[in-house]
Amino acid sequence: MLRRCWQILLSTLAAFFGVQTEQNRIRDFQTSSALAFIIMGIILAMVFVVMLLLIVNQVLA
Numbered sequence: 001m002l003r004r005c006w007q008i009l010l011s012t013l014a015a016f017f018g019v020q021t022e023q024n025r026i027r028d029f030q031t032s033s034a035l036a037f038i039i040m041g042i043i044l045a046m047v048f049v050v051m052l053l054l055i056v057n058q059v060l061a
Helices: 002-017 022-031 034-060
Strands: none
Touching: 002 022, 002 034
């Protein structure tokens, strides 16, 4: 379970940067539902926005 969550996290991060390998992409589409990747993508997007807000607040303060 933990290993699968780690793989989903790494695959989602790779998708954010656009550097996913073909082998990992095929593995992801064969073994997982899209829901896990959608949820992880939403979580990572929210973390990204919060980090940007924190950085901007620090720079402007």
